[in-house]
Amino acid sequence: MNLRESLNPNQLEAAEHIDGPLLILAGAGSGKTRVLTYRVAQLIDDVGLDPQQILALTFTNKAAKEMRERIDALLGDGRAPNWVGTFHAISTRILRREAENFGLNRYFVIYDGDDQLALIKRVMKELNLSDKQFAPEAIRSYISGAKDQLINPEDYADRGNNYFEQNVSRVYTAYQNALSDNNALDFDDLIMQLVVGFENVPSLLEHYQERFQFINVDEYQDTNHAQYRLINLLAKKYRNLCVVGDDDQSIYAWRGADIKNILEFEKDYPESKVVRLEQNYRSTKAILEVGNTVIKNNKGRTGKELWTENPPGDQVVVIETMDERDEGREVTKKIREEMDLSNRPLRDFTVLYRTNAQSRALEDELRRASMPYVIVGGLRFFERKEVKDILGYLKVIVNPRDSVSFRRIVNTPPRGLGNVSVEKIETFAVAQGLNTIEGLVHSKEAGLTPSATRSAQALGTFLADLAERQETVAASEITEQVIKETSYLRELEIEAARSVEAETRAQNVRELLAAVEEFSERTDPPLVRVFLEEAALVSDFDRWDESVDRVTLMTLHNAKGLEFPFVFIAGMEDGLFPISRAMESQNDLEEERRLFYVGITRARERLYISYANLRRRFGGAMPGIQSRFLSEIPEELVEKLSTVRHPASSWGGGGGDGDSFGYPQAQPQQREASTPFGSLRLAEGKKVRHPVWGDGQIMQINGSGSNMRATIRFGGVTKKVMVKYAALETIK
DNA sequence: CTCTCGCCTGTTTTT
DNA sequence: CAGGCGAGAG
Helix, strand or coil: CCHHCCCCCCHHHHHHHCCEEEEECCCCCCCCHHHHHHHHHHHHHCCCCHHHHHEEEEEEEEHHHHHHHHHHHHHHHCCCCCCCEEEEHHHHHHHHHHHHHCCCCCCCCCHHHHHHHHHHHHHHHCCCCCCCCHHHHHHHHCCCHHCCCCCHHHHHHHHCCHHHHHHHHHHHHHHHHHHHHHEEEEHHHHHHHHHHHHHCCCCHHHHHHHHEEEEECCCCEEEEHHHHHHHHHHHHHCCCEEEEEEEHHCCHHHEEECHHHHCCCCHHHCCCCEECCCCCCCCCCHHHHHHHHCCCCCCCCCCCCCEEEECCCEEEEEEEEEEEEHHHHHHHHHHHHHHHCCCHHHECCCCCCCEHHHHHCCHHHHHHHHCEEEEEECCCCCHHHHHHHHHHHHHHHHHCCCCHHHHHHHCCCCCCCHHHHHHHHHHHHHHHHHHHHHHHHHHHCCCHHHHHHHHHHHHHHHHHHHHHCCCCCCHHHHHHHHHHHHHHHHHHHHHHHCCCCHHHEEEEHHHHHHHHHHHHHCCCCCCCCHHHHHHHHCCCCCCCCCCCCCEEEEEEHHHCCEEEEEECCCCEEECCEEEEEHHCCCCHHHHHHHHHHHHCEEEEEEEEEEEEEEEEECCCCEEECCCCCCCCCCHHHHEEEEEECCCCCHHHCCCCCCCCCCCCCCCCCCEEEEEEEEEEEECCCCCCCCECCEEEEEEEEECCEEECCCECCCECCCEEEHHHHHHCCCCC
């Protein structure tokens, strides 16, 4: 392995740094994975470190896998470190190993967002909190936020809270107890419990500090406080901590990521070395310049300016389209053109968008054009109803205390065990100190109707039998038995004859079966609980096989860390991107801009950006006004295309109010304004009442959502108002 | 107890 | 438009 030949001077400086903290500020496409892998390989090969002393943390399994493989390839002798994984996977691994020391049961199950919500709803019911008054989803996100901040229920209760938070606090306390009763941890717990555990048991922390003398963290700008703390604890003793990140690509503030972690790294580790990687190896000069100019509009960044020796490349293409279908057609057309022009495979193309819902129209058009595609993300495979149903059985088998899964499966498919019976069984089980399976088996004593008793006992026996055999039998066999016994697949297949959805669901079940079989073949021993672990921690993104030749569709968030020769960013409209909720605060808007930056910098050769003048959402239509971000792109770097017929005079001229991109904006009849008082539908010509100026007529509307401005004539005077602040009401 | 119908409401992003 | 939820019938 020759570092000198493979790396540029800055990369080399980072890769050769051995002792002490290291911060690598790595711009998009600057080869950070390369540096990271070389560094680790070097630590092992040249410095002679035991690979097991190295810990490497990533955010996706895919990134972890890639890193492991690349290190392996460099070393070429199978000595690659074993502790390379996502925060969640590594934490889980330690938690299970040390469960007894942390006061946990090592067979805990992992609850995803769905399970969390189900449990929260139940807890709320027990507390007599109306889910109308307090949205369970909102409570869930508050609790999740608290855990990201390492705030436990007691601390949460002690903070000066408002009324809503006081109720969150009650739920949080009860929810946490319920989790423990269920022997379950939610996603956020995986990190938090480990931190808490380490803090409570110093000897254990010390053990792991000794074990992991060299720690690497990828995407450091995305760490939240709990993750930060975890790293901090582990690295405290030897301070051999290498973090890599890019503050310009921080796009997860909404889930607790704290950009301060990277900005203040040097404060935390004053002796640290800082290396900047600013040479970009990925994109053309044009693309990079577009990215640079856009991101410059953000304040509060460490300030990098990427450069490249790559060719200048083509202008960025901005396409105006009529509506989302037209946009889909246009994207398809451009892909075909590029393919024909330079003989490119489909896998060279990706279409990125802000919200998952946008994939639909794109899919329709791709399908119509018979262009194979794959959607990465969206509703995750392991979160689909039918898949979760089957997994629910497995979860109960592994952990019969899991009442969330128990409730899910006890009457799925219907077996005559309704609410009344289930509650009787549960009350009985709790009173007798039995788990759910035992409760079923002994349900004769629970006071059910005779037919319900029979049903419950049959289910109980079935589950107990599988639970008993789970250590000796492959996960695939257990899953097959569940599917057979419940007739789950058979029912779906019968239904599939007349319903397309049923066919899809049947396929998902078959795919699950295939996944368990694949797992059972490659794992030894192929235990159910290990399979469940994988299912819980593997995202759809990780399952994506990029070697198959097809167009990739995904959200901009999912695209981070990837690159494609041809990138399309669709739905470039105000209110959609930037998303309306983010348009009011500077911070949120800057995060949206970073997201745009991430999108731009995915492209190697060619970047297409499109927007639609009309976008159907829900039932109705929303006018599409081109995104404010478009005006931040220097005109000379842009080639404008449009499928919309314009009067010749409208072209290229500074149309109207100056914030336009040179296109005449669509003038649809109605636009929706969001105001603190709710949404308001306005249209030009409509009459409105203003609290100060009285009645008037709308002459012109600019912007949309919370940014809508209207020009209104009140008698003789014309006023421009910000709809959000004007407290208008419509009148006949 | 189960199923179906119709109403309501909601789309940001995810480990 | 779709998925969730409550009410009411069988």
